[in-house]
Amino acid sequence: DQQVKQNSPSLSVQEGRISILNCDYTNSMFDYFLWYKKYPAEGPTFLISISSIKDKNEDGRFTVFLNKSAKHLSLHIVPSQPGDSAVYFCAATPGGYNTDKLIFGTGTRLQVFP
């Protein structure tokens, strides 16, 4: 029972273009969402988060959009850079910022080519 789904296992984007990574969830109790980035042989690192009281959060080249009615969120990276090539995980929690655990998706491998 996958509560957080990332249906695209991989995405390839040209440098300078926009990368859009998608995530769907099924649990309507989720109210805090996060994106993590993972390089090979390293642990995931936190990128950006959004609370369910917002529909958008921006941090530099990264923007997360939340559509609660559709139970969908997306991560936009503009402009994409080769260093952005990594696996991106979406995560969610029903506990708000104070969480006991995060539920992760299966990840999307982003490749940014020159």
Added chain:
Amino acid sequence: GAGVSQSPSNKVTEKGKDVELRCDPISGHTALYWYRQSLGQGLEFLIYFQGNSAPDKSGLPSDRFSAERTGGSVSTLTIQRTQQEDSAVYLCASSLEGGAPLHFGNGTRLTVT
């Protein structure tokens, strides 16, 4: 500054043997989590420690898996009688008082032959 430290980074063991994986969380972080990532899978929650509260063990896949956290700091994940399906990257994370985001270590890659 020091992040979450895990050891060993790689472990190869024979089926049926026991293994211990170690995690040193970030100093001052009261919450500690274990996750694992199997090939082609997402991060699967295993267990969560928060301060002196009873741990949330709801993600442990079988009674062969156990974890301890001594003195509110270092944690050890023990897998008894390892099976090939236990092969995965085991990730430890910590956070300040159980708040997001979690800070992950680099993981221990466990291979059971």
